[in-house]
């Protein structure tokens with residue numbers, strides 16, 4: 347598995363500042379956590395999601411957190427809030443088995459595009475050791491690829507080449523490496539607000555994880571863009587069913603979250619984009635083919 351990313355207090359501020367994320371998690375938690383629920387959270391961070399759960403049940407809430415400083419802050423917050431039924435457990439979720447078994451697991455270990463923070467493996471491991479778990483928030487996670495036409499994408503690409511071109515000096519002309527620069531620009535996932543872009547053609551489902559049941563996050567899927575002559579890029583986004591009613595997504599057509607909008611620019615003539623993920627890996631890998 348990937349090592350646990352070292353979230354700083356500034357990272358937590360960005361996550362707490364994402365009110366879309368918080369509101370959707372709060373709604374799903376209020377839908378699912380009943381007065382008799384026994385709740386566990388993996389990766390409580392500042393403690394916010396366990397606090398939402400603690401407001402719904404008087405039973406124990408076990409808030410697991412790997413990072414020592416976050417675990418301490420979350421503990422201090424629970425004390426200050428009077429949530430004495432929340433127990434902060436400092437450690438890796440894979441080393442902790444709870445008794446009595448929880449009925450609900452909550453986790454927001456969602457990476458930039460989904461699996462990078464190990465959510466699939468974390469949920470599978472925890473469910474295997476806690477078979478009476480009835481509900482996991484989120485329940486499912488899907489990643490999609492959507493061909494788009496986008497002035498934002500084209501402007502960003504032009505700006506990248508222009509920085510090189512404008513710095514050219516006499517015979518030291520960056521046009522000499524234009525092909526390499528193009529490969530570099532189009533080979534990586536980039537993040538930019540994609541508002542104003544336009545969907546062209548069908549989206550492709552890259553992978554669907556049923557959290558708690560899916561064992562491995564690995565996938566490799568081809569996206570065919572050969573039919574879309576005016577395709578500037580492929581927008582990559584996740585959709586996660588926090589429960590049956592609440593959907594959280596990074597699709598650019600929905601309000602933007604702290605995860606941002608991801609895309610891969612399409613090089614001239616490319617027909618297929620392969621997207622893959624192999625844990626441990628810090629990111630999804632994208633590769634264009636003609």
Ligand SMILES: C[S@@+](CC[C@H](N)C(=O)[O-])C[C@H]1O[C@@H](n2cnc3c(N)ncnc32)[C@H](O)[C@@H]1O
Nearest residue numbers: 350361389390391410411412413437438439454
């Ligand atoms: C994305 S943050 C979410 C924090 C908080 N739950 C929230 O929603 O604002 C994920 C947190 O999970 C912790 N974490 C990640 N994997 C973990 C694991 N396997 N066991 C325990 N803590 C973990 C990280 O240290 C981090 O604090």
